[in-house]
Amino acid sequence: MSSQIATLLRGKHKPYYAPHIDTGDFVIVVNAEKVALTGKKLDQKRAYRHSGYPGGLRSIAYADLLEKNPERAIEKAVKGMLPKGSLGRQMAKKLKVYAGAEHPHQAQQPVPFEMKTIAQPA
Known part of the structure; x- marks a missing residue:
């Protein structure tokens, strides 16, 4: 799912794409709380961030x-x-993610994009 979102943000699906x-x-992106990770990533994968101070890695x-x-x-x-x-920072600002099904962008008349096959863990 993330790779398809990145392709849309970069514009690689358009005929006039330039890097x-x-x-x-x-x-x-809506319903972010329903995202599923495959394998043991849910327990083993970690997200890191750093405050910029010594010892500030979380x-x-x-x-x-x-x-x-x-x-x-x-x-x-x-x-x-x-x-x-x-x-990349400019492209990242164009991504809006919401945990639920509601979002405040209905006035912009968004066009739904159907994802290709998404693997769901059993």
């Missing part, structure tokens, strides 16, 4: 992250697939 220009679309298991803030898990996954630098 040095932000030609991507705004992307709204980590959290993805099981706790999805329970506490499911939007951040999707944002981190997609942001890791975008270019590093100012262009």
Whole structure:
């Protein structure tokens, strides 16, 4: 799912794609709390962040992250697939993630995008 979102944000699905220009679309992701991880990633994978101070590295298991803030898990996954630098930061601002089914962007008349096959763990 994250790779398809990153493709939409970069604009690689458009015929006039250029890697040095932000030609991507705004992307709204709803129902982030229903995201599922395959394998043992839920317990073994960790999300890291650093405050910038010595000893300021903090980590959290993805099981706790999805329970506490499911939007951040999707944002981190997609942001890791975008270019590093100012262009990637500009593209990341176009991603809007919401835990529930409601979002405040109905006035922009968003067009639904059907995801291709998504693997669901059994």
